[in-house]
Amino acid sequence: MEAEEVGARLRERFPDVVVEPFPGTAGRIRFPAARLIELLTEVRDGLGFDHLGQVGAIDWVEERELFYTVWSDRAKQYLFLSTRIPAGEPHLESLTPVFPSANWHEREACELVGITFDHHPDLRPLLTPTGYQFHPLLRSFRLHEPEELEVKVRDV
Amino acid sequence: MGSVSAAPTALRAATNAEMPLPMITEPAVSFVEIETLRAREFVPAAKEALGSMLSEQAQGKLIRPMFNWAGRNSLFPLHWGLACCAIEFAAAFGARWDAERFGVVPRSSPRQCDLLIVNGTVTWKVAHKLIALYEQMPEPKWVIAMGNCATGGGPFRTAYSVVPGVDKLVPVDVYIAGCPPRPEALLDGILRLEQLIKERKE
Ligand code: SF4
Numbered sequence: 486m487e488a489e490e491v492g493a494r495l496r497e498r499f500p501d502v503v504v505e506p507f508p509g510t511a512g513r514i515r516f517p518a519a520r521l522i523e524l525l526t527e528v529r530d531g532l533g534f535d536h537l538g539q540v541g542a543i544d545w546v547e548e549r550e551l552f553y554t555v556w557s558d559r560a561k562q563y564l565f566l567s568t569r570i571p572a573g574e575p576h577l578e579s580l581t582p583v584f585p586s587a588n589w590h591e592r593e594a595c596e597l598v599g600i601t602f603d604h605h606p607d608l609r610p611l612l613t614p615t616g617y618q619f620h621p622l623l624r625s626f627r628l629h630e631p632e633e634l635e636v637k638v639r640d641v
Numbered sequence: 642m643g644s645v646s647a648a649p650t651a652l653r654a655a656t657n658a659e660m661p662l663p664m665i666t667e668p669a670v671s672f673v674e675i676e677t678l679r680a681r682e683f684v685p686a687a688k689e690a691l692g693s694m695l696s697e698q699a700q701g702k703l704i705r706p707m708f709n710w711a712g713r714n715s716l717f718p719l720h721w722g723l724a725c726c727a728i729e730f731a732a733a734f735g736a737r738w739d740a741e742r743f744g745v746v747p748r749s750s751p752r753q754c755d756l757l758i759v760n761g762t763v764t765w766k767v768a769h770k771l772i773a774l775y776e777q778m779p780e781p782k783w784v785i786a787m788g789n790c791a792t793g794g795g796p797f798r799t800a801y802s803v804v805p806g807v808d809k810l811v812p813v814d815v816y817i818a819g820c821p822p823r824p825e826a827l828l829d830g831i832l833r834l835e836q837l838i839k840e841r842k843e
Contacts, residue, residue: 612766612802613765613766613801613802614764614765614766614768614802617765617802619801621801621802626801628799628800628801
């Protein structure tokens with residue numbers, strides 16, 4: 486499957502998404518965050534990308550970017566999707582109803598980049614200790630002196 | 642650590658409620674009894690038993706040295722690999738260095754161990770599990786901090802999730818420097834610990 490084909494099949498229902506070619510994959514889709522569930526459902530059922538491999542997040546200071554990697558077992562191809570949300574209000578619908586494997590990836594993005602996923606079944610920290618107050622992969626995060634960190638973790 | 646001793650009961654209750662499996666039976670010795678047993682020091686018990694047979698002086702010359710001799714020649718470390726240092730830990734028990742000739746045999750349960758070798762980076766996430774393992778080991782027990790990570794955080798000292806030295810969590814007897822320390826260094830650390838045990842008084 487090529488990027489043109491993906492674009493053609495999505496154009497009618499999703500005029501607001503942009504499909505670009507990406508070497509070695511079925512393409513790369515940029516979409517508005519509000520259409521996440523709809524688009525990913527279509528990608529899974531309509532285009533046959535049945536496996537969600539990765540959910541990640543990047544802090545671009547004014548915005549935060551969420552990216553999703555899906556894999557089609559029939560076409561043996563990856564498809565990349567990404568969306569941007571304003572940093573002031575970093576929350577987004579959870580993808581777990583469509584792909585249950587998004588669960589842990591979203592927990593990780595929540596604790597490390599500080600994105601809240603609405604309607605997530607269980608948004609506990611996955612990697613950082615309970616009560617940890619920082620989002621370490623934000624660009625505003627600075628390295629702490631160990632003593633400082635210890636006190637903050639223990640205080641909770 | 643009250644929460645640690647409470648955990649197995651709570652866990653068992655939850656499992657039973659969700660799926661009552663016929664295999665799950667009550668253990669012969671309850672958790673509380675084990676906790677009481679393990680806290681009993683050998684030396685006072687031996688003194689009590691041998692008190693009528695030996696003079697005070699003979700007791701001092703016999704019981705503690707014998708106990709130290711036995712203890713230092715059968716150190717059982719916990720088989721618990723944390724990070725890259727665990728590879729050197731494994732090598733030390735392989736054919737070339739063969740730590741078992743000093744009576745050091747890794748065991749898989751903390752209840753059979755008297756030595757905790759912290760061989761790797763300890764994160765805050767795993768910190769309370771480390772404390773739980775330490776608490777489950779019977780007395781008397783020793784801790785070796787192996788490598789820079791366990792000693793003081795190592796290369797990750799300023800990282801956001803790493804405990805800057807395992808002595809923040811449990812008392813440490815021997816520190817081994819290196820990233821990672823070679824198996825010889827680990828053996829040296831164990832021999833130093835044996836020396837410490839040899840000199841152990843009441
Ligand atoms: S001291 Fe070095 S080798 Fe050992 S766990 Fe730390 S980083 Fe790995």
